[in-house]
Amino acid sequence: MCGPTVYDYVHLGHARTYIAFDIIVRYLRFCGYTVNYVMNLTDVADRIVERAEELRKAPLELASEYEKAFFEDMQALDIDCVDRYERASDYIPQIVDQISGLIAKGVAYETNTGVYFEVKKYPKFGQLSGLSREELGLRRLELCSSKKNPEDFSLWRKHEKGFGWDSPWGFGRPGWHVEDTAISMSNFGDTYDLHGGASELMFPHHEAEIAQAEMLSGKAPFVRFWLHTGLLSIGGRKMSKSLGNVIRIRDSLKEYSAHELRYFFGSFHYREPVRISDAGLEHARKALESFSKNIKAFMETPPKANGRNSEKLENIIRRTEISFRHHMDNDFDTPNALKALTGLSTQLQRFAKSAFRVDEKSKERAETALHTMSNVIGILPD
Numbered sequence: 001m002c003g004p005t006v007y008d009y010v011h012l013g014h015a016r017t018y019i020a021f022d023i024i025v026r027y028l029r030f031c032g033y034t035v036n037y038v039m040n041l042t043d044v045a046d047r048i049v050e051r052a053e054e055l056r057k058a059p060l061e062l063a064s065e066y067e068k069a070f071f072e073d074m075q076a077l078d079i080d081c082v083d084r085y086e087r088a089s090d091y092i093p094q095i096v097d098q099i100s101g102l103i104a105k106g107v108a109y110e111t112n113t114g115v116y117f118e119v120k121k122y123p124k125f126g127q128l129s130g131l132s133r134e135e136l137g138l139r140r141l142e143l144c145s146s147k148k149n150p151e152d153f154s155l156w157r158k159h160e161k162g163f164g165w166d167s168p169w170g171f172g173r174p175g176w177h178v179e180d181t182a183i184s185m186s187n188f189g190d191t192y193d194l195h196g197g198a199s200e201l202m203f204p205h206h207e208a209e210i211a212q213a214e215m216l217s218g219k220a221p222f223v224r225f226w227l228h229t230g231l232l233s234i235g236g237r238k239m240s241k242s243l244g245n246v247i248r249i250r251d252s253l254k255e256y257s258a259h260e261l262r263y264f265f266g267s268f269h270y271r272e273p274v275r276i277s278d279a280g281l282e283h284a285r286k287a288l289e290s291f292s293k294n295i296k297a298f299m300e301t302p303p304k305a306n307g308r309n310s311e312k313l314e315n316i317i318r319r320t321e322i323s324f325r326h327h328m329d330n331d332f333d334t335p336n337a338l339k340a341l342t343g344l345s346t347q348l349q350r351f352a353k354s355a356f357r358v359d360e361k362s363k364e365r366a367e368t369a370l371h372t373m374s375n376v377i378g379i380l381p382d
C-alpha cells in the first residue's frame, strides 16, 4: 500500500483511501485469509526537503514528526490492519541495488543529472492506466534536458550537497517509484497479490513500479491485483493543498467520531469518487445513530424461551450473513454490505418487543454475528 509522504498532516483524502483498505483487509481476514499488510512511508522526497528548509529543520526530523502525527491519526480512525510500516530512508541499499540492476539490464542510463529508466525498453508501459505512448510522453514532460526521451523517469537524482546518500552515481537521492519497489520486493519478492493506492497514483507511479519490477525480475505480473480508490472532492473540487480546501483528519475528528467517518466512507464503493459534504456526513451520523439504537434495544431485552421466535431470528441472521458476504465478495461492495447490516438492525429492534423475545442461545448468536460483521466495516457501537 502506498502510504503518505510525511511532510504535513494527513487529510480526509488519505482517510478515504486508508479506511477503504482497512475494511478490505479486515474482510479478507474475516474470510480466513492470512494477510501480510505493509504500508510504505515516503520520508525521502523533494517536498520534504523543501518544507524542512523553510522550517530550518533536518528533512528526516521533519518526516519523523509528521510520521508520528500520521500514526496518531490512523489510530484515531481505528485503522489497525497494517502489520508493518516501512520507511524509504531505511531501504537506501536495496534502492541502489535495484538501480544498479536496471542499468546492468540495459533499461536505465546515467546522465549528468541522474539515472533514468528508459520507458521505451518496456513496451507494456501504460497497461494499467490505458494511456498511449504519445499521451504518456506529453504527460511526463519533465523539464530535464539530459534525458533521452520525455517519458523517461528518474531513478536517482544527483545533488551536489544537502540531504542525500552516496551512490555509484555520486551523492543524491532516489526517485519515488524505485523507493516503493525496493520496499515491496524486499518484503514480498518478485510477485505478490495486492497493491493499493489512490487512483491518482495509477499514472505515472504504479506504471513505473510495474516497469521497474518486471524488468528487474524478468517475471510478470509484478502484482496480481491493483486496487485504486476513487478521488475525494469537496464542493465539486479535488481536495488538495494547492486549492487550499484541505480538511485534516484530526480536525474532522473534532466533529465526527471515527465510527461516523468509517460509516460515511463505507457507504461509497472504494472505486467510486466521494463528495465530502456536511449533509452527507450528517446523514451518516443519523444512520449510525439509529443502527446503534436498534441494537441497544435488542441487547437490553432479556431472553425468553420461545422456539418459534428464536427460529425466525436465526433465519434472519443466516440470510444477513449470506447477503453480507455476497456483497463483500463482489469487489468489496461495502455500500450494499452496510445495507444488509442496517437491515439486520431494523429486524433486531422488532425482537426487542415483549411478544417477540428470543432464547438466550439465539440472542447470543445474533450478537456475535452482528459484532463480527460490523467489525469488518469498523462501525461497531461501543
Ligand SMILES: [Zn+2]
Pocket: 001, 002, 003, 180, 197, 205
Ligand atoms: Zn507507491
